[in-house]
Amino acid sequence: MEALKQRAIELLEKGEVKAVLGYAKGTGQARRAFFARQPGQVDKLVLDEACTQNLAAYATKHEVKKLGRVAIVAPPATQRALIQLMAERQLRDGDLAILAVDEGAIKELGSAAALEEHLALKAQGLDAKDKTLLAKLDAMSREDRWAYWQNEFSRCMKCYACRNSCPMCYCEHCTMDCNRPQWVPVASHSIGNLEYHMVRTMHLAGRCVECGDCGRACPVGIPVHLLTISAEETVHELFGQRAGAKAKLDYALSTFKTDDKESFIR
Amino acid sequence: MANTYQLSRESLTSLFGALRKDGRRILAPVESDGRIGLGEVEAPAQVAGDYLQTIMSAKEVAFPKVERLLSYTITPGQVDLKDAEPKAAPTVLFGVRPCEAKAFGALDAVFNWDYRDKFFNARLEKLAVIGLSCTKADEACFCTSVGGGPADTAGSDILLTPVADGYLAEVLTEKGTAILNLASDLFKPGNGVDKVAVAAKVEAAFDQPALTAKLPGMFDSEVWVDQSLRCIGCGACAFVCPTCVCFDIQEEADPKQGERLRCWDSCGFHMFTLHASGHNPREVQSARWRQRIYHKFSYYPQRYDQLGCVGCGKCTRACPVDMNLKEHLTEAAGVTA
Amino acid sequence: MSEKNIYLPYLMRIAEITEESPAVKTFRLEFVDDVAAQSFDFKTGQFGLYSAFGEGESTFCIASSPTRKGYIECTFREVGRVTAALADKEVGDIVGFRGPYGNVFPLEDWKGKNLVFIAGGIALPPLRSVIWNCLDLRDWFKDITVVYGARRVADLVYKRELKEWSERPDMKLVTTVDPGGETPDWTGKVGFVPPVVEQLGLSAENTVAIVCGPPIMIKLTLPVLQKLGFPPEAIFTTLENRMKCGVGKCGRCNTGKSYVCKDGPVYTLAELNQLPAEY
Amino acid sequence: MAEPFEPKITAFVCNWCTYAGADLTGTSRIKYQSNVRVLRVPCTGRIDYMMVLKALHKGADGIIVSGCHPNDCHYTSGNYHARRRWMVFKKMMEVMGVDMRRITFSWVSAAEGARWAQLVNEVTDQVRALGPYSEFRQIVGAGIE
Known part of the structure; x- marks a missing residue:
C-alpha cells in the first residue's frame, strides 16, 4: 500500500498522470472509486479485500479521458479488462499507467506487452461462490432453470447498472438504446427483461473478463454475472480462447475453424 | 391532532384478517434470499422482522415500472383506440417507513399539479398506508435533514410506532379511520407513550433550506463535476427512489395492433434528453448528476413548495459505485459559493 | 369516478401531404371525430404530440x-x-394528435409594433404559424419582416408560401442560403442568417424579434439583435426540448424549474437568461 | 370442439442453399407439411440470434435455422461464422432455460429438396408433439400493470 501511495505521489508530482484512479473509503464498509488528482489526495487511497469494483469501466469514459493520462489501480480482473480494451482498440497502448496489484504486490506496467506477459503468468479462476451457483444451475432441470431466471428477472427494472458497470460495455450506442428497429423493448416487462439479458450475454460471450462486476452492481441482486461468465466459459471450452489475455484482438466470434466441433446441427 | 391508540402485537393478525375480509390486499416488506422487498402477505408472521428498509421503494404500487396507457387496433384506413383502465386493487401498504409514506406527496405533486394523471390517481385512491416508525437508521439515512423524521406522520393513514408490547397507533386520515372502523375493538385507548424516545435518532447532516437557497448560485460549481466523476450513469438511484417520477412512453406494436406503455426513466441516462438531431442539452454525466440534485432540491421547492427527496437513502444503498447522496449534499452545502 | 386519460390522442386523417424539401413533409390533418373538430381550439406557439x-x-x-379553422398542419x-x-x-x-400544449406567442402584446421573424432551416414551421396569424390580423401590427435562411435552396420549406410572401406589399421577406448552397437562378441573398440580419438596417425601436433556428444560428443571431438594441424582453424564441408526455x-424537457412543455415552448430571451442553458 | 394444435414454425434459410433446396422441394412436387414460414436471408452469417428471439417473441412454436453445408457457403465462410455463433447461442439459451427442442439447426443444400421436406416434417411433428410454446408465450405481455 505504501509503495502504491508513493508511486502515485511521484506520478502526480512529475506530471506523468493527471489523476490516479484507485479506491477510497466509502459508505460504511464499502470502498469506492476515487480519482486522486493532487498528491495531497493520495492519502485517501486504500487497498483491501473490499476493493472489488472493476475500475477499467472508467477508462473509456469521456469524462475520464478528458482528464488526461490517468494511472489506474488494477487488480487481476481489471488487468484483464484493460488488455481486452486494448485488444478492442478502445485504449491505446500507453494511454494509462497501470498499477497492477496482485495479492498486495504492486507492479507498474508501462505497455500492453508487459501487461500481456504479466497476465500470462497467472491462472484465471472462478470465484468459489460463483462456481457453486453455476454448478447448481447446471444441475437444474431445464424447466427449473427457466423458472429460476424468470423469477430473478422479475426484479429487473432495466436500470442498466450491469451494463454501465461493465468495462466491456463501452458502446456509444448500445443496442438497447437503438430503436430503428427496436429489437429489444425498452419496457422492463418480462419479455423485455429476458431479451435484454440474452442480448447482453451474447454481446459479452468471448469478451467477458469474468470480473463479476455486473452481478455486484445489480441493486436487486440478480446474479447476471453468471450469464456472462457461463457464456465466456462456453467460448473457452469450445474454442480454447479467453478474453482478457492478449493485447491483439482474438475474438472467438469473429473467426472460425473449419473443424469447429458441434453435435447438434442436422 | 391524531387519534392515538394502542395496538397489541397479537392483534395485528386480526387486523390483517379484517383488512383482507374487506377485500384489500396487504403489501408489506418480506424477506427473500436476504433481500427485503414488498410482497403480498396474509398474516403478520410473513412480514419481515428486523428490517431497515426495502431495496425498492413503495412507489411502484401507485406508479408501476411498466403500465399500459392505451391500446389500439389498426385496419386499413382506420385506427380503433382503446383507453386503458389501471387495475387498481384496494391495497394496504403495511409497514412502510415514514420517509416512503411521505414520498407519495412528492409523486402526487408532479402527477397532478396541472393535468391530472388518472393512472396514478386511480391507484393512489385505492391505497391506504400503515406506516411503521423507524427504530434504527443507517449511514445512508437523512430524513431529518429534509424535513422528515423516523416517526413522521406525513403520508401515513395510520402510523405505528413499536413500543414494548405492541404499537402506538396514530390514526391520521379518513382512510385511517376507515381501517380503524374495520376492527375498532383492536384499537385500545392510547397511553401517551413518547414516540420520539422510541424512534431512531437520525442526526441532521446538513442545512437543507440553506442548501436550497444557494443552489441557484452554484450551478457552475466544480463540485458537481468532482462528485459525478465516478457515476456510471445507470438508473439504479432513480428506479429505487420513492420520489423519482420521470418516465418514458414506449410503443409496442404489431402491424395490426399495439399499445402504449409508460416506463420508468432516469435523468441520469444519456438518452434521456438526447434530441433526434444528436444535440443533447445535458451532454455530460456531471450535468445529469446536477440535474438530479437540482430537480429534487431546487426546482421542486420552487415549483411545488416541497422537496423531491425524503432522505430515505435508497439511492445510496442501491448505487453500484457508492454515490452517497447525504454525503454529497453535505459537501455541496459546505461549498462556499 | 374515472378521470380522463390525458395520454389518449385525437384521431386525425391526413388530408394533404406537401413535400417541402428533401425528407421534410407537411401534413394537413383533419379530425376524424366531428365533435372534437368543433371543440378544438389552439393559439399560435402551441405544439402537440x-x-x-x-x-x-x-x-x-x-x-x-x-x-385557419378546421384543420391543423405539422411539418417534420x-x-x-x-x-x-x-x-x-x-x-x-x-x-x-395530442394537444394543444404549451404557452403561446403574446400577439395582443405585440399590437402596434413592428415584427421581425428570423428563422433557419427546419425551424420555420413554428414561425409560419405565427407569421400567418399576424398576416391574418395584419392591421394589428406595423412593419412585418421575415428573414429565412437555409443551408441550400432545396432545404427551404414552404416555397410556395415564400413566393406569396415575397409578392405581398404589406410585408418584407428576405431569404438567404449558406454560401455554396445557391442555385444558378437563386435571387435571394447568399450568406448566413446572423450577418444578413445585421445588414438589414433594422431598428429595435418599437419592434419585437421572433427567432427560431438551429442552436448555432440562435447563438450567433442573439448578439446581433442585442447589438441592434433589442432588449431581451423583445426577443422571442421557441424551444424544442425532447418530450414524452407534453x-x-x-x-x-425540464430546464431549470421550467417545463418547456408547460411554461414554454415560447420564451423571451429575458426568461431564457434566467434558466440554465440546458436546451 | 377445439381445433387440433398446428404449430407455427419459422424457418430462417440462406438464399443460396436451403432456400434453393426448398424451391427444389416444390418443383419436385414433394409434399410436406405447411406449418413452416420461410424467411430468406442472404447467408446464414446474416441470421442474427435476435431474429430467432423475435420469432419466439411473436409466437413461433418452433424455429428452423438452415444454410449451406460447411465448405459450401456462397460467401466462403458465412456458415462457419454462423456455426460458431449458434454453438454459443445454443448454450446461452440452455442456461436461460429455453426449450432447445424447439430450435433446429441444419444444413440443407440446393440439391437436397427431399431432405428439406423431411426436415420440415420431422420438426413439425416434433413441435406438434411438444405442443404450443406456452411457457415462452406466457411471458409476452406479462409484467405490464
Whole structure:
C-alpha cells in the first residue's frame, strides 16, 4: 500500500498522470472509486479485500479521458479488462499507467506487452461462490432453470447498472438504446427483461473478463454475472480462447475453424 | 391532532384478517434470499422482522415500472383506440417507513399539479398506508435533514410506532379511520407513550433550506463535476427512489395492433434528453448528476413548495459505485459559493 | 369516478401531404371525430404530440395558423423512428394528435409594433404559424419582416408560401442560403442568417424579434439583435426540448424549474437568461 | 370442439442453399407439411440470434435455422461464422432455460429438396408433439400493470 501511495505521489508530482484512479473509503464498509488528482489526495487511497469494483469501466469514459493520462489501480480482473480494451482498440497502448496489484504486490506496467506477459503468468479462476451457483444451475432441470431466471428477472427494472458497470460495455450506442428497429423493448416487462439479458450475454460471450462486476452492481441482486461468465466459459471450452489475455484482438466470434466441433446441427 | 391508540402485537393478525375480509390486499416488506422487498402477505408472521428498509421503494404500487396507457387496433384506413383502465386493487401498504409514506406527496405533486394523471390517481385512491416508525437508521439515512423524521406522520393513514408490547397507533386520515372502523375493538385507548424516545435518532447532516437557497448560485460549481466523476450513469438511484417520477412512453406494436406503455426513466441516462438531431442539452454525466440534485432540491421547492427527496437513502444503498447522496449534499452545502 | 386519460390522442386523417424539401413533409390533418373538430381550439406557439400508430409519438409545433379553422398542419423532418413512420403515410391514413400544449406567442402584446421573424432551416414551421396569424390580423401590427435562411435552396420549406410572401406589399421577406448552397437562378441573398440580419438596417425601436433556428444560428443571431438594441424582453424564441408526455410530468424537457412543455415552448430571451442553458 | 394444435414454425434459410433446396422441394412436387414460414436471408452469417428471439417473441412454436453445408457457403465462410455463433447461442439459451427442442439447426443444400421436406416434417411433428410454446408465450405481455 505504501509503495502504491508513493508511486502515485511521484506520478502526480512529475506530471506523468493527471489523476490516479484507485479506491477510497466509502459508505460504511464499502470502498469506492476515487480519482486522486493532487498528491495531497493520495492519502485517501486504500487497498483491501473490499476493493472489488472493476475500475477499467472508467477508462473509456469521456469524462475520464478528458482528464488526461490517468494511472489506474488494477487488480487481476481489471488487468484483464484493460488488455481486452486494448485488444478492442478502445485504449491505446500507453494511454494509462497501470498499477497492477496482485495479492498486495504492486507492479507498474508501462505497455500492453508487459501487461500481456504479466497476465500470462497467472491462472484465471472462478470465484468459489460463483462456481457453486453455476454448478447448481447446471444441475437444474431445464424447466427449473427457466423458472429460476424468470423469477430473478422479475426484479429487473432495466436500470442498466450491469451494463454501465461493465468495462466491456463501452458502446456509444448500445443496442438497447437503438430503436430503428427496436429489437429489444425498452419496457422492463418480462419479455423485455429476458431479451435484454440474452442480448447482453451474447454481446459479452468471448469478451467477458469474468470480473463479476455486473452481478455486484445489480441493486436487486440478480446474479447476471453468471450469464456472462457461463457464456465466456462456453467460448473457452469450445474454442480454447479467453478474453482478457492478449493485447491483439482474438475474438472467438469473429473467426472460425473449419473443424469447429458441434453435435447438434442436422 | 391524531387519534392515538394502542395496538397489541397479537392483534395485528386480526387486523390483517379484517383488512383482507374487506377485500384489500396487504403489501408489506418480506424477506427473500436476504433481500427485503414488498410482497403480498396474509398474516403478520410473513412480514419481515428486523428490517431497515426495502431495496425498492413503495412507489411502484401507485406508479408501476411498466403500465399500459392505451391500446389500439389498426385496419386499413382506420385506427380503433382503446383507453386503458389501471387495475387498481384496494391495497394496504403495511409497514412502510415514514420517509416512503411521505414520498407519495412528492409523486402526487408532479402527477397532478396541472393535468391530472388518472393512472396514478386511480391507484393512489385505492391505497391506504400503515406506516411503521423507524427504530434504527443507517449511514445512508437523512430524513431529518429534509424535513422528515423516523416517526413522521406525513403520508401515513395510520402510523405505528413499536413500543414494548405492541404499537402506538396514530390514526391520521379518513382512510385511517376507515381501517380503524374495520376492527375498532383492536384499537385500545392510547397511553401517551413518547414516540420520539422510541424512534431512531437520525442526526441532521446538513442545512437543507440553506442548501436550497444557494443552489441557484452554484450551478457552475466544480463540485458537481468532482462528485459525478465516478457515476456510471445507470438508473439504479432513480428506479429505487420513492420520489423519482420521470418516465418514458414506449410503443409496442404489431402491424395490426399495439399499445402504449409508460416506463420508468432516469435523468441520469444519456438518452434521456438526447434530441433526434444528436444535440443533447445535458451532454455530460456531471450535468445529469446536477440535474438530479437540482430537480429534487431546487426546482421542486420552487415549483411545488416541497422537496423531491425524503432522505430515505435508497439511492445510496442501491448505487453500484457508492454515490452517497447525504454525503454529497453535505459537501455541496459546505461549498462556499 | 374515472378521470380522463390525458395520454389518449385525437384521431386525425391526413388530408394533404406537401413535400417541402428533401425528407421534410407537411401534413394537413383533419379530425376524424366531428365533435372534437368543433371543440378544438389552439393559439399560435402551441405544439402537440403526433402519433404514428405502431411506432410512437413525436413532438412538433402546430405549423398552421389558428385563424385557419378546421384543420391543423405539422411539418417534420424524417430523422427518427416516429418521423420515418409518419413520412411513410399517405393521404387518408390515420395518425394521432395530442394537444394543444404549451404557452403561446403574446400577439395582443405585440399590437402596434413592428415584427421581425428570423428563422433557419427546419425551424420555420413554428414561425409560419405565427407569421400567418399576424398576416391574418395584419392591421394589428406595423412593419412585418421575415428573414429565412437555409443551408441550400432545396432545404427551404414552404416555397410556395415564400413566393406569396415575397409578392405581398404589406410585408418584407428576405431569404438567404449558406454560401455554396445557391442555385444558378437563386435571387435571394447568399450568406448566413446572423450577418444578413445585421445588414438589414433594422431598428429595435418599437419592434419585437421572433427567432427560431438551429442552436448555432440562435447563438450567433442573439448578439446581433442585442447589438441592434433589442432588449431581451423583445426577443422571442421557441424551444424544442425532447418530450414524452407534453403535460409537465415525464421530466424530459425540464430546464431549470421550467417545463418547456408547460411554461414554454415560447420564451423571451429575458426568461431564457434566467434558466440554465440546458436546451 | 377445439381445433387440433398446428404449430407455427419459422424457418430462417440462406438464399443460396436451403432456400434453393426448398424451391427444389416444390418443383419436385414433394409434399410436406405447411406449418413452416420461410424467411430468406442472404447467408446464414446474416441470421442474427435476435431474429430467432423475435420469432419466439411473436409466437413461433418452433424455429428452423438452415444454410449451406460447411465448405459450401456462397460467401466462403458465412456458415462457419454462423456455426460458431449458434454453438454459443445454443448454450446461452440452455442456461436461460429455453426449450432447445424447439430450435433446429441444419444444413440443407440446393440439391437436397427431399431432405428439406423431411426436415420440415420431422420438426413439425416434433413441435406438434411438444405442443404450443406456452411457457415462452406466457411471458409476452406479462409484467405490464
